[in-house]
Amino acid sequence: MEFKVKTGGERLDKVLADNTELSRSLANEQIKAGLVRVNGLAKKPRYTVVEGDIISYQLPEPEVLDIQAEDLPLELVYQDQDVAVVNKAQGMVVHPSPGHPSGTLVNALLFHVKDLSGINGVLRPGIVHRIDKDTSGLLMIAKNDQAHEKLAQELKEKKSLRKYLALVHGNLPSDKGVIEAPIGRSDKDRKKQAVQANGKPALTRFIVLERFGDYSLVELQLETGRTHQIRVHMAYIGHPLAGDPLYGPKKTLKGRGQFLHAAQLGFTHPSTDEIRVFKAPLPEIFEETLERLRKDY
Numbered sequence: 655m656e657f658k659v660k661t662g663g664e665r666l667d668k669v670l671a672d673n674t675e676l677s678r679s680l681a682n683e684q685i686k687a688g689l690v691r692v693n694g695l696a697k698k699p700r701y702t703v704v705e706g707d708i709i710s711y712q713l714p715e716p717e718v719l720d721i722q723a724e725d726l727p728l729e730l731v732y733q734d735q736d737v738a739v740v741n742k743a744q745g746m747v748v749h750p751s752p753g754h755p756s757g758t759l760v761n762a763l764l765f766h767v768k769d770l771s772g773i774n775g776v777l778r779p780g781i782v783h784r785i786d787k788d789t790s791g792l793l794m795i796a797k798n799d800q801a802h803e804k805l806a807q808e809l810k811e812k813k814s815l816r817k818y819l820a821l822v823h824g825n826l827p828s829d830k831g832v833i834e835a836p837i838g839r840s841d842k843d844r845k846k847q848a849v850q851a852n853g854k855p856a857l858t859r860f861i862v863l864e865r866f867g868d869y870s871l872v873e874l875q876l877e878t879g880r881t882h883q884i885r886v887h888m889a890y891i892g893h894p895l896a897g898d899p900l901y902g903p904k905k906t907l908k909g910r911g912q913f914l915h916a917a918q919l920g921f922t923h924p925s926t927d928e929i930r931v932f933k934a935p936l937p938e939i940f941e942e943t944l945e946r947l948r949k950d951y
Contacts, residue, residue: 656710659703666692667699670711672844684711721750721777723764726757730766731932736801736925737794738767738780741934744790744910749778763795770795771802782806783879788897790937791818791916796924804924809879815920815931816876819863821896821913821943822888823903826870830861833887837880846900847882849890856880858887864944866951869896869907871944873917884914909939 657673670681670690684690685699691710692701703709729741740759747754750761763770763780770780773796780795782805794814796802808814838853840846857877864871870893874884885901888894894902898912907913920931936944 655713656708659705659707659709662703662705662707664703665699666690666697666701666703666709669703670709672841673709674711675713675844676711680714684714721764722756722761724756724761725765726762728759728762728766731792731934732930733767734797735769736797737805737923738763738797739919739932740793740795742785742790742793742916744788744937744939747787748784748793749781751777759793767795767797769797771797771799773799773802773806783809785916786882786885786912786914788911789818789914789916790934790940792919792932792934793916794919794921801924805921808921812877813922815918816879816916817918818874818876818884819915819917819936819940820872820874820884820888821907821940821947822870822872822893823868823896823906824870824893825865825867826860826862826872826893828862830859833858833860833891835887835890837883837886847880847886849886854878854880856883856887858884860888864948866947869947885912907943909943913940913943915940 659669667678667682667685670676671678682699688696689712692707730738731741732739742759747758750758760779772779774781782794782796782802785791785793794805796805834857835849836853837847837856838850840848855878859875861873862870863873876883885895885898889901895912895914896907897909915936918933920929923930
């Protein structure tokens with residue numbers, strides 16, 4: 655695989671990490687192992703790239719994961735022959751990856767739910783949509799392929815209901831609003847998403863529920879489902895999520911990551927065509943933080 659350097663002046667290992675799926679440390683290892691070439695020649699990680707350089711590289715062989723059912727705590731809000739709804743705990747990764755081979759929602763689903771759709775393969779059985787590791791709340795799970803296709807299509811057509819509650823920094827100037835700004839992978843940090851002119855369309859609606867001076871409780875409704883959408887959009891308008899280690903300030907509310915909870919989920923049942931809406935209460939740490947803010951403000 656290869657790419658052409660658009661802007662020179664930076665180290666080879668950084669440019670490689672910024673333009674590929676490789677982390678900075680793995681990029682460094684690949685360069686030292688002689689698996690990276692610049693215009694056909696091996697270079698050191700500190701080599702300063704020049705505009706027009708052709709960098710060729712190899713992706714490491716993917717780690718083969720053996721996905722096992724695990725008896726992990728799992729809150730099943732609803733379940734029938736077609737669909738399940740779970741309230742994911744904060745701190746739980748949705749599906750396995752090389753960095754998280756076990757302890758995920760999928761491992762728990764394999765233990766607690768009898769049937770799961772296979773459309774997304776062995777790593778993501780039943781997973782129709784995702785939320786971040788440190789985001790808590792509701793997810794729909796497909797138990798067969800027919801249900802999966804219908805639920806996924808409804809998401810694509812922006813007909814599903816997805817409402818979140820979040821604590822954000824600052825006092826928003828308006829009680830409600832719409833953030834419409836395209837999102838794509840950040841040019842500066844491959845681990846982050848950003849508002850980009852060439853990104854995919856993204857729309858988030860918000861309503862301010864409570865104000866606490868330095869913080870606000872906000873209800874957000876997703877019209878699209880881009881990676882980190884709420885976190886990116888709120889940071890973009892100057893009100894990043896409290897506790898967000900990636901998009902927020904270092905001085906923030908103490909918690910276990912961003913204060914973001916998928917509180918409501920609604921969809922058309924794939925077999926009955928009935929509109930089903932589910933709600934999940936805030937996690938204990940979120941509720942306790944809210945009470946403390948109400949008391950102090």
